[in-house]
Amino acid sequence: MNVHLSYAECPARERLQRIVDPGSFHEWLPPAERLTSPHLAALGVPSSFDDGVAIGRATLAGRPVFVAAQEGRFMGGGVGEVHGAKLAGLLRRALRDRPHAVVLLAESGGVRLHEANAGLIAVSEVMRALLDVRAAGVPVVVLIGGANGCFGGMGIVARCADRVVMSDVGRLAMSGPEVIEASHGVDEFDARDRALVWRTTGGKHRWLTGDCDALVEDDVEAFRAAAIASLDASAPVTLETLEAEHALLAARLALLADVSHEDDAVALWSRLGVADAARVGDLDVDELRALRPA
C-alpha cells in the first residue's frame, strides 16, 4: 500500500532519502565532519553538525544528480557562511562534473541574520554558481514545500533556477509576511492573516501566475515524480528569455494598474483569466491545475 507522506512534515534528510532512488544518496561533508558555523557559538546559539543543509550525489530514476536539502527546523533554514558554502560548492562541482541535474530541496527564511554579511555573500555566491550551472545546460530544479517556505535570498535563488516545483502549502517570496508588516505597516500586510499570506506567496498563487512550473500535492511521492519529470527541463538564460520575462512582469503590473487596496491576489488571478478566481482557496490541487490559462 502506498501511504501518503507529507513533504512539509518530513525532516530534510528524510525528504532527501525519499526523493532520490532508494539508498542512492552519498553525502558530502556529512555531520561527522563537523563542518559547523564559526559564528553561532559566539552568540550563545547551538550549532548543527551539518549547518542545516545536507549535500551530495544520488540517482533519480537511475540518472546521476546532485542534491541538497535545507533543514527548515534549524534556524528556519537560514543561510549562514558554511551552509551557503556547501550549496555553492555543490553547484560548482556540478559545473565540473556535469550531473544530469541538480535538485535543491529548498526551505529557508533567507540569510541567517546571525551571520549577517557572511550569509549575504554566501547567498550571492550560490546565485552566481547556480546561474553558471544553468548556463552550462545542467538543469537546476528547486522543490518548495516545507513549512518555512522559501524566502529572502533563497527566494531569489529559486527563481534563478530552470524549474520550480511547489506544493499548495509551499510558499515562495522575497520579503516574508512579518518583514512586510514591520516595514510597511499592518494596513499594507497583516502577517497574521494566514489566508492572505497563502494568497500572495503560496503554491497556488505562484502556479497561477507562472512563477512556479509544477504544482503538486503535499506528498513526498508527488514531489519525486515532479522532480523526475523535471530532469530534462534545462532552460538556459538567453536575451530572449529575459526579455520575455520582463514583458510578462510588465503585463502583470499593467493588469493591476487600477486595483483597489482590498482586491489583493484574487483580482490578479481573475485578470489573468482564471475562471472562478474567488474559489481558488477552496480548490484542491487537481481542480486548480485545470484553471491556469494556457
Next chain:
Amino acid sequence: MKDIAPGLETLEYVFPGERPAGDFAPVLAGVVGSGNLEVLVEPAPGSDCSIRIETSARGFGGIWEAVVRDFHARHPLAGVRVSINDMGATPAVVSLRLDQAVSELTP
C-alpha cells in the same frame, strides 16, 4: 544561576562501556530546533562511551547527568562517542532521541 557564564554550556561524561558497538556508520537523529536536539553517534577507539553536550539551556548539568546515566544503563555501549547539540529539549525528548539514534545503529 549568576555564576554561570553566558553562551553555550558544554558538558562531558564518560562511562565504562560493556557492550562493544563495533564499527558502524555514524548516525544522526533529531534537529537543532527550539525544544529539540541532534544526537550524533559515532564509533570511537577504546571501550568507553563518551558523551559531549553543547546546550543553550545553561545550568541543568545535574539533570543532564541523570538523563545520560539512565541512557547508559539502558544501552551500556562500548567504543562509542555521542555528541549532542541541544536547544532546550526536555529530559524525555533527550532520552527518546538517544534511543532513536541507538536503534538506527547498523554494523
